[in-house]
Amino acid sequence: MEAFQLLKKKHDNIELVIIGNITKAFKKELEAIKDLTENVKFTGFLPNNEAVETMKNSHVLVNPRRISKWSNAGFPTKIGEYFSAKKAVVSTPIGDLPYYLTNEKEILFAENKNPQSLASAINFLLENNSIAEKIAKNAYLWGEKHLDYNKNAYKTLQFIFPNKKIA
Secondary structure (H helix, E strand, O other), X not given: XXXXXXXXXXXXXXXXXXXXXXXXXXXXXXXXXXXXXXXXXXXXXXXXXXXXXXXXXXXXXXXOOXXXXXHHOOOOHHHHHHHHOOOEEEEOOOOOHHHHOOEOOOEEEOOOOOHHHHHHHHHHHHHOHHXXXXXXXXXXXXXXXXXXXXXXXXXXXXXXXXXXXXX
């Protein structure tokens, strides 16, 4: 929320859309700062087609992951979903992300637990549309190459059956 408040100082028409479950603790935290949540929309869970449409209508998609046992192990499926929307993505470099993605090529990384860094990364993409489009395109192509389940199933079959021709 702090990063969003920093962005509102530069972009008065900016809107933050939060999709998904909101915990009771987060709701309570928001009640204490209601005046700071102007232009914030909480959708809750959305049907797949509505979630995709909301992502495609966004300028920037943000995944500010926090360090935890869960986030340190693996690649977040949310990033693949974001890449498929063909929008620039800002995330923190937690877990496997920095091993697979290049900052400013397929993604824009912001420092963990640093609202100023997160706001700066988002602002950079908002103010540099051509760079944002290039990053989004690179991300989409990266996802198409590395995250497509058909291609990965084929690779798995080739690994399991190296001497068989797989159609």
